[in-house]
Amino acid sequence: MIVENYWKYFLVPLIVYCVTYVIYLWRNDKKKKIFGNSGRTERVEFDDSDLGEQDDLSPALPEDLAHIPLKPEILPTDVMIRHSREFYEKMNKRRSIRNFSSRSFPKEIIYNIIRTAGTAPSGAHTEPWTFIVVESMDMKEKIREIIEEEEEMNYKKRMGKTWTTDLKPLKTNWVKEYLTVAPYIILVFKQTHSFKSDGTKKIHYYNEQSLSIAVGFLLAAIHSAGLYSLTSTPLNCGPAIRSLLNRPSTEKLVFLLPVGYPAENCLVPDLHRKPLNEIIVEY
């Protein structure tokens, strides 16, 4: 009788617990097979898009994609050295600003800047990006309202003391005047996947890394045009802004960049960049 009770009241929940735990371990192991050692300290970061199998097996690019000769333009070595130095010197003058002038500029420049971003490489050439350019004051005000509301909560509740303390020297807070002052705002959405012409899912490999590289191109283009920006990553605002801008659920907001001229008397923090020997290791 005692043995019988023991079985019913103790072993049953224990067995249920063990089975659940084994299932959990097994599922985790399946993930590891794809993503490698998924321990936080070891794993290679990888976008967690759905990598599930599909029934159709037509590639996303044309199956008979031609491979054509590259026509490289080979420069003399001294010109290469000079170009690399000049490009560094130009890019080293770039500064992020938070204090914009309302002065506008021709939209053609915005078009060229976004065209440049669109030349970035992407996983299996999926080009997983949408650039939303906002010029309308009405829309800028709506975006500002969403962001300031979320940012106030971020600063006051979510980010914690370490984060807000780290931001203090940069003098930032949840008031984002530039959102309604800068002539243009570019919101950069990543596309986690899309659809092929036959309606099947097209997976966008490494979409977040590809998108961020494209934003690197975008920033270089903004700077090349003689304009200024601020690279921001609106925390927790994605769903509300996505819905405001009527973007599909396959897109997620990652970056927001105001673009324009600096305000008169614009100040920037007196930051310095690490010298080469602190960021390079040679073998």
Next chain:
Amino acid sequence: MIVENYWKYFLVPLIVYCVTYVIYLWRNDKKKKIFGNSGRTERVEFDDSDLGEQDDLSPALPEDLAHIPLKPEILPTDVMIRHSREFYEKMNKRRSIRNFSSRSFPKEIIYNIIRTAGTAPSGAHTEPWTFIVVESMDMKEKIREIIEEEEEMNYKKRMGKTWTTDLKPLKTNWVKEYLTVAPYIILVFKQTHSFKSDGTKKIHYYNEQSLSIAVGFLLAAIHSAGLYSLTSTPLNCGPAIRSLLNRPSTEKLVFLLPVGYPAENCLVPDLHRKPLNEIIVEY
């Protein structure tokens, strides 16, 4: 007696289970407070670095960081339009290649390229990047061995049919000859965190996005110098390569880029980029 047994054999494990579950829910809720709706379809992607609280509250940058006047160089509008068009035209000529020449070039160009990457913006100016330049054939061979071994498993077992089918038109496989042919390989590690001078932890906000933007700058610099590259993200090779290169556990391999001249008769897939109207939306 039955009630006593019931308590011992059934309720105790049940209570333990419930308490564990409540702790799990509570911890999850804490995460949500920081990262918002963490449902896969809605959350704003965010690097999962440890954002835990620390006892010290000194900011990572100097507390009294000066804010100094920006000295912008304002260009005439027609020059801005021209620069933006020229930069686009230059960047639009960039192509990734997989077939490199072994011809080398002065290392000064590599230095300028990495200096340029180091001018990228980063979350709270944490500059979370290390660029490993490999020129030694011995080290290149060791890296190639690790990568080809993992890639063979990726292609044959881990990536699945959808992924390998999508890669077919690009004619890639697990053999990476360029790893021992290109004169230089740059391995880009993100730093998830570092340490302040007083030994406390310095959190690197948005380190993966910052790093990828820096790789955008790196690619623009490689192209500006008249050189070629391939943006690769070695899957599952991170821990082995990190250990080979003796990098600390705070660093994770994200990108690997061979840099050099194209081989004679180098072919590239006949890819086209999306036109502006497919990547822009205006408000």
